[in-house]
Amino acid sequence: MGLMEKIFALLEPAHWGVHPDDKKRPAADAPVRRLPLPERLYVPLQQHIGAAARPIVLTGQKVKKGELIAEAQGATSAAIHAPTSGKVVAVGDVTAPHPSGLPVAAITIEADGEEAWIDAAPAQDPFSLSPEEIAKQVAAAGIVGLGGATFPSALKLGLAKKAKIHTLIINGGECEPYLSCDDRLMRDASPEIVAGIRLMLIATGAQRALVGIEDNKPEAIAAMREAVRPRREIEVKPVPARYPMGSEKHLFSTLMGQEVPADGRTTDLGALVHNVGTAHAVYQALGKGRPLVERLVTVNGGAVAFPGNLLVPIGALVEDVLAFAGLKETPARLVMGGPMMGSLLPHARVPIIKGSSGILALTAQEAGIAPAGPCIRCSSCVRACPIGLLPLEMAARIAAGALSAAVDYGLKDCIACGCCAYVCPSRIPLVQYFNHAKGELAAQARAQLRNEAAKRLAAARAERLEREAKEKAEAAARRKAERMAQKAAEAAAAAAKQAEEVA
Amino acid sequence: MSAGLATTVPLASPHAHAGSSVSWVMAKVMLALTPATLYGFWLYGWPAVHLWWITIAAALLGEAFCLRLMRRPLRPALFDGSAALTGWLLALSLPPWAPAWLGVLGGLFATIVAKQLFGGLGQNLFNPAMVARVALLVSFPVAMTQWIAPVPLGSAGAPDFAEGLRITLAGAPSLDAIASASLLGHAKTELSRGVDLLQANLPALSFVGERAGSLGETSALLLLLGGIALILMRIITWHIPAAMLVGLALPALIAHALDPARHLSAATHLLSGAAMLGAFFIATDYVTSPNTRLGQLIFGLGCGLLTWLIRSYGGYPEGVAFAVLLMNAATPAIDRLIRPRIYGRDLKGRPLEIPEA
């Protein structure tokens, strides 16, 4: 460490992030309720990072709960199963659970109300399976990262195995305010989570697992401690409650005391991070033969009459969820996910997907809706940024259209955690600026790729034409030369003949 | 059920806010200034009160004038409190019995020239209150150095409300009779007369400020307390004030130890002039100070050191305003050079090395 680094380390101790009011209770303390089965479920084909799944059912076909209805397509994709028994009534577009509200392809199932499961045939003893077999079954169950990242879990397990990781980090941080589905799961299903962790340890070849839980969840910590007691390789690690502790990089750094290099991953440093919900889903799949067809969803926010955690089938509409939990008033904002990073919903007719950790119906006051003012350079955002960026400078550059200057200030390292905008006294929508700029840059990169491809094609064509022209010219020259030679020969022959005749 | 179809505009996260606002920040700063200001009112009586509100009113007027000229809405800018705070800080740096026109000119200059001409809140390079103070000092050196000895409210000879207003508006009839020199001014005069500081009959140094000076000068202790309150309320951090006071005290300490006849003590420097006001309320101005902690330390040290240099070797007895303005000018460079280290990168922005497995 150089002198400057030392000075910085002294001056900028680990003061990253913010301490929002967590607003988790009373929702976190209410017992889990099951959402009454809606009449129809709308199951999107794209609920994960990667390629959309390919439907393998036809309209009118009867399906059982847990039956495969769309298969993974390509290396990065995830299978999708019927969340209830019933009839496929449509394979077509529904509104995406995303601010754009654009249509996405989905399979619509009309429930028959029987909830009849497929014949689940779990492996005799999942703990005797090989790592490859575990990963295969995790993939078959359609499991994706349930913390919200929705990356296909089997792929992550396989990559970690190849990277020879030594530590599995289980993310029970749940640092977003309002959300408590992971908290609830840890309190209610800790033995199953631990079983899932053991399976993931086998699948990755890691020697130990650390379960990081924010210290604002003492019940979950106690329950998990109890459940891991017989297992020496798994350790529960309370971490300070601070947003964004649940960010992969920050949880890793807090537990391992190291930073993830800017162009690396945690697996480069021997650790893989998975969410507690994912561990639970892994055990459901391998231990009970139940693919991922439902999840815990926190319903919370000032406009909700009975906040709490609901067990919701994938494909249920937000509308169904809100109707069950009840609304006290018309919410100013509907959010899927947490308030810090969740997406604004265009309306309530969007389906719950595998990555939906919460549905928040927020009042205007909670959502902090206020007109933006000028930046007063108070540097609150600088102190809050967990990455060490200068949000005010990046936003000023983006506002001036100087995207590459914003990149110089580290725009690409921004994790869109929202700490900066959360503290900004001028209410500047900083993340909006950053998202906009990142979108622009991505579009530019695509355009450039296209341009380069077009240029390459044009160059190839020009080269071909030139080559052809040259070949033609050469051929013509050759023919001319041949003709000349022939003429010369003929002339010579004629001359000889003449000479002969003369002679 | 009409399930909340309130919004159709896609908005980025976060959908929550810590609750702070610009006017809240300004209000807290004013709150922290209040004890020192009230104490100053008591010390210098009604003329000081009148000068205070007149200066603030002028600053607001200047702001409103510019907004009207640019056809921008008046309310949000006027009510964010920034213009009033500028006027307040300027009033605290004027001689308490200064004539009203000085406050009016200064207030208008601060918001019109030093703030709105630069583009308004957040755009100005220099601290508006200090720009105005320096402009007044350069243009009206006599009026700006007419200090008076304190005449506490209720004491014999203290002007009443109407008399105070008359003094502020029309000037004190016998200002010469009650005029007094500030400590720093007195020391400077004595030194320039060739009288060394050990012989000079300096006014007693006092924490509670019963001596001649500006409103903001005389209650160093209350300003210190107000500043600490600002730090505790997390409006400012300790970096700039601490660095500025160290930057001022350290050279003073050394120079005074080496040559007490020519250099005032560190305590005198800290408790005189606008040192406390400057360290906690002026140098810490968000807009015109650096964004990083290290940058703020450098900035504060610079302010302190320059203040001492100007006081000791410059042509003016007081140097806080000049020092802050000089460091304001250096702020863009400081912010360009000093950036926080980004997670996963070294100070130069290169990714940390990925260790070989």
Ligand code: SF4
């Ligand atoms: S928090 Fe907001 S007002 Fe303060 S410096 Fe950052 S962008 Fe500017």
Ligand code: SF4
């Ligand atoms: S959103 Fe980006 S810039 Fe803002 S605090 Fe998070 S990482 Fe920093």
